[in-house]
Amino acid sequence: MKCMNKAQVTLEALIGPDPIPDSEMAGLAQRIKHSLTRCVSDACGETFLRHRGRLRIGCLLLAGLMVLCQGGFYEPRAQENASTTTDVAPDVGGESKPHTDAAKEEAVASEPSGGPVEVRELWTGSLYSSTYRVGLCFSADGNVRGVVYLRLYNGKVDVYHIVGSVKNNEVRARHSSGHAFKGRLVSNDKVEGTITLKNGMKVQLEGKRTLDVPLAPENCAPLPE
Numbered sequence: 001m002k003c004m005n006k007a008q009v010t011l012e013a014l015i016g017p018d019p020i021p022d023s024e025m026a027g028l029a030q031r032i033k034h035s036l037t038r039c040v041s042d043a044c045g046e047t048f049l050r051h052r053g054r055l056r057i058g059c060l061l062l063a064g065l066m067v068l069c070q071g072g073f074y075e076p077r078a079q080e081n082a083s084t085t086t087d088v089a090p091d092v093g094g095e096s097k098p099h100t101d102a103a104k105e106e107a108v109a110s111e112p113s114g115g116p117v118e119v120r121e122l123w124t125g126s127l128y129s130s131t132y133r134v135g136l137c138f139s140a141d142g143n144v145r146g147v148v149y150l151r152l153y154n155g156k157v158d159v160y161h162i163v164g165s166v167k168n169n170e171v172r173a174r175h176s177s178g179h180a181f182k183g184r185l186v187s188n189d190k191v192e193g194t195i196t197l198k199n200g201m202k203v204q205l206e207g208k209r210t211l212d213v214p215l216a217p218e219n220c221a222p223l224p225e
Helices: 002-015 028-045 048-083 099-109
Strands: 088-090 096-098 118-127 130-139 143-151 157-167 170-175 180-187 190-196 202-211
Touching: 143 170, 157 180, 180 202
Parallel strands: none
Antiparallel strands: 088 096, 118 130, 118 202, 130 143, 143 157, 157 170, 170 180, 180 190, 190 202
């Protein structure tokens, strides 16, 4: 407002005491137009050739002064408005955090955890004069992996690493030697199926299922008894 008062005094010195609109609602263009109109009016009232140069310079200086005053008046308001529009994201606990921090926390929360979830179970039973223990891991996408421990009549233990699939309670598995198994999960505690040896011989199998048992994490092998 001090700047606008100085402009008012300067204008009165040039063109007389006619008031200039100084309301905040009056636009910059209206103020300049008013000033130039007064300048031209006084120039016509006096000798035009004698005062034309002085009045033009005075009007231009006054217009520039009013532009500076008007800009200085609105600039702090613009900065104040900008400072009150900072984007924040409400936290679940009621606090407010900048969007960048919220995005980082969201990105950390959405990271996948470890490997695929697997269901683990143990099959046990006998096959002629031998006994077996089979550790199996079933993944959600239908893949099966596991290890077969076959204990022979002489105490020797053969180990077979198998891979396969499960669908509609039907399990298919194979070993790199050429042996294969096809069976069915009959109930929560029973499995039955057929082992086809690499020479074509088939052996019927029936075993007991034990669900949710601990197995070796690296290959789903049965843990020592």
